[in-house]
Amino acid sequence: MSESPQRLPQVSRTSTRAVVVGGSLAGMLAAAAVRDHVDSVEIIEAHDLPDGPEARPGVPQAAHFHVLLSGGADAIDDLLPGAIAELLAVGANRVPMTTDMVLFSPEGWYRRWKRDSHYLIAASRDLTDSVVRRQVLKDPRIRVRPHTKVTALLGSSRRVTGVRLSAADGTESELTADLVVDASGKAARTPHWLAELGVPAPAEARIDSGMSYASRIYRAPVSTRNWPLISVQADPRSGEPGRAGGIVPIEDGRWHVSLMGTPGGQPSRDTAEFENYARTLRHPLVADLLAHAEPLTDVVMTHSTVNRRYYYERLKSWPEGLVALGDSVAAFNPVYGHGMSVAALGAVALRTRLSALGLGRGLSRAAQRAIAAPVELAWSLAVGQDIHYATTTGKNASPADRLLQRYVSRLSHTATGSYHVATAMTEVLTLQSPGTALLRPSVLTAALLGPLRPQLGGPTFTVGERRLLADAGIALPGLTS
Structure with a gap:
């Protein structure tokens, strides 16, 4: 009778998890x-997440207009193929810069130069969030x-x-992860958590122009499909x-x-003053258009426009298994x-x-x-503008800053x-090229x-846009052919 073959012991594979x-x-x-580098991903969220394009608690900035620049839109499509097409299919507008x-x-x-490679996606923040959320949670x-x-x-x-987790009922638990x-x-507690682990505090910068936002949604008097974005800076x-306004x-x-x-020229929460304030901008175009639109909401205000950044990448000590991104690293004045x-x-x-390093040593710092x-x-673009307001705190414009501003102003002119x-400017402003592109x-x-x-x-408005304005009974003075 032959011996049965020796059975080798089974080696169990340890499941990997990322916590977001x-x-x-x-x-x-x-x-x-x-998701493609771990077995499971656990998203820890303090609130409920809506099923559709509804307001999400903890995102007060969603009441103010948001645009998704083409550098970011291309990145989202890279991560979630088809997401931008879905966003456009449910009503978002693709706005070529500066064509529209x-x-x-x-x-x-x-000028409204004919160009399609640099663009922005115009939609409510709630709609953008809902499309991305639906794609991810599939x-x-x-x-x-x-x-x-x-x-x-x-x-x-x-x-x-x-x-370490705390549930709504106060129950505490621990959740292990290969990557957090x-x-x-903006309310990230990472510097505090790192200090508890013995990691020195990162350098922090806060540049605040004191700018305030007042926002409102209107029923447009003309079709918004292919309608241009309006901006008076x-x-x-x-x-x-x-x-400024848009x-x-x-x-x-x-x-x-x-x-x-900015301070001394801030808008008001008063709905009766909203359109009056629009008329104080450097040009009355926004006010002239709003005079023919129907307000759908009250005015929402925010004073939270500070530029804040943690320089985690400069720390000499950084733990494996931890990465921070988004507003947890840097938050910018939303006007940009x-x-x-x-x-x-x-x-x-x-x-x-x-993809290059896996979950191994060196990933987190890299x-x-x-x-x-x-x-x-983005920091250089935002702060490079905000430091030149007289009301800005956190940094004064240096001679080098003023020289750079003169060059950028010359480029814009x-x-x-x-x-x-x-x-070249839209390449950089849409985050599709580095700032050095302006030094070619x-x-x-x-x-x-x-x-x-x-x-x-x-x-300047196109013939088709002028026709829409005329059909709506809107006559704008000072238009250029």
């Missing part, structure tokens, strides 16, 4: 970034634990091994309080209108529209490092440094009459020569 702190847009994109923009910069009116590997807060990190200064991603937003060089065409035939002002796009680009950077790249670009420079020899030469066409005397 926060069910925000950044949290959802973080889950999408890590009526933009009054400090240097003058921009994956059975990803689940949400609502009404739960993370109260601490587990592990040591060398490695984070999970999180903090996407909890403030001029920080004037020495006067900065006043109209973003969003889903369901609505305009999302936000008015912004960078927040969602920086979060998306940060999530792509995390996925790229995971990912944190990669996430810092889009943060740095040139862009009003130069397709080449306008294209061809751009420097064009800036030296100045605009190739004369300045426009007023806003």
Whole structure:
């Protein structure tokens, strides 16, 4: 009788888990970034997540207009193929820059150059969140634990091994993880949690222009499909309080209108004063259009427009198993529209490092440094404007800052009459190219020569847009052909 073959012992494979702190847009994109590198993803969310395009608790900025720049939109489509097509299918607008923009910069009116490669997606924040959330949560590997807060990190200064949780009823528990991603937003407790583990506090920067927002949604008097985004920008060089405003065409035939002002020129919460304030901007176009629109909501105010950044990438000590992205790392003055796009680009950077390094040693520091790249670009764009307001606290404009501002102002002036420079600027402003793109020899030469066409005397609308305005009984003075 032959011996039965010896059975080798079975080696069980340990399941891997990622924990994402926060069910925000950044949290959802973080889950999408890590899902192919772990067996399961647990999203820890303090509130309920709505099923559709409804307001999510803890996102007060959703009441103000949001745009998704093409750098961020491309990143979301990379993480979630088909998400942007779905967003457009449910009512969002794709706005080519500056083709479908009526933009009054400090240097003058921009021409509506024919271009499709640089664009923004215009929609309510609630709609954008809902589409991304639906795409992410279709994956059975990803689940949400609502009404739960993370109260601490587990592990040591060398490695984070999970999180401590507190449920709505006060019950505490621990959840182990191979990777923890903090996407909890502006209220992130990561510096405090790191201190508890013995990690030194990161350097922090806070640059605050004191700008306030007042926002309201209107029923548009014209079709919003292919309708241009309207923007009247403030001029920080004037020495006067900065006043700005814009109209973003969003889903369901609505305009999302936000008015912004620095101390001494801030808008009011009073609904009766909303359109009066719009008339104090550098041009009356926004006020002239609102006079023919139907208000659908009250005015919502916010004073939270500070630029805040933690320099995690500079820390000499950073624990394995921990990554932070989105507003947890840096939050920007929302007037510049960078927040969602920086979060998306940060999530792509995390996925790229995971693909190269796996969950092994060196991942967290490499990912944190990669996430810092889009943060740095958006930070330089936002702070580079805000530090020039007289009311700004946190940093004064240095001689180098003022020299850079003069160059950027020269570029913007040139862009009003130069397709080449306008294209270079939108490459950077949409986070599709680094700031060094503005130092290319061809751009420097064009800036030296100045605009190739004369300045426009007023806003430009196409023949089709003029027809829509006429059909709605709207006559706007000072239009340029």
